[in-house]
Amino acid sequence: MATIKATCPMCGDVDLAPRQVHVRVVEAIEECDSRRTYSFDCPVCRDQITKSADSEVVRLLTSAGVRIERVPVPAEARESHTGAPIGYDDLLDLVLFLETHDLLAADMASAGGR
Ligand SMILES: [Zn+2]
Structure with missing residues (x-):
């Protein structure tokens, strides 16, 4: 050894x-x-x-x-990505989308979640 x-x-x-x-x-x-x-x-x-x-x-x-x-x-770190990085405008668009499309709450309600 x-x-x-x-x-x-x-x-x-x-x-x-x-x-x-x-x-x-x-x-x-x-x-x-x-x-x-x-x-x-x-x-x-x-x-x-x-x-x-x-x-x-x-x-x-x-x-x-x-x-x-x-x-x-x-x-994921080794994946190639195209397009511009996510910016503040993209996040704001997501927030606005989520305000009118509450899919997560609907899914939780149908699954009996709290
Ligand atoms: Zn020592």
Whole structure:
């Protein structure tokens, strides 16, 4: 089993097993904007240490057997959109529409809602 050397700010270098290290990648639309961190509980002082990592550190840790947690980008963020962004006028139109078309209240009433 691989031994991973990490540095605790209080205790200095410590040796860890892959199962003691946690890698987390919060994906962004652009891969270069993804946030990568690794964390571990220091075996000496028991503090949880979290440090940022670049893609090379993530690659090395995963090749040593550390499991990676990926937090994906919602699919909606990757959709292509056309047209102008929603503006105040669009919101006002929606409010005016809802004032004359109370479909939600009608649906709730027919479903026995409160
Ligand atoms: Zn420590």
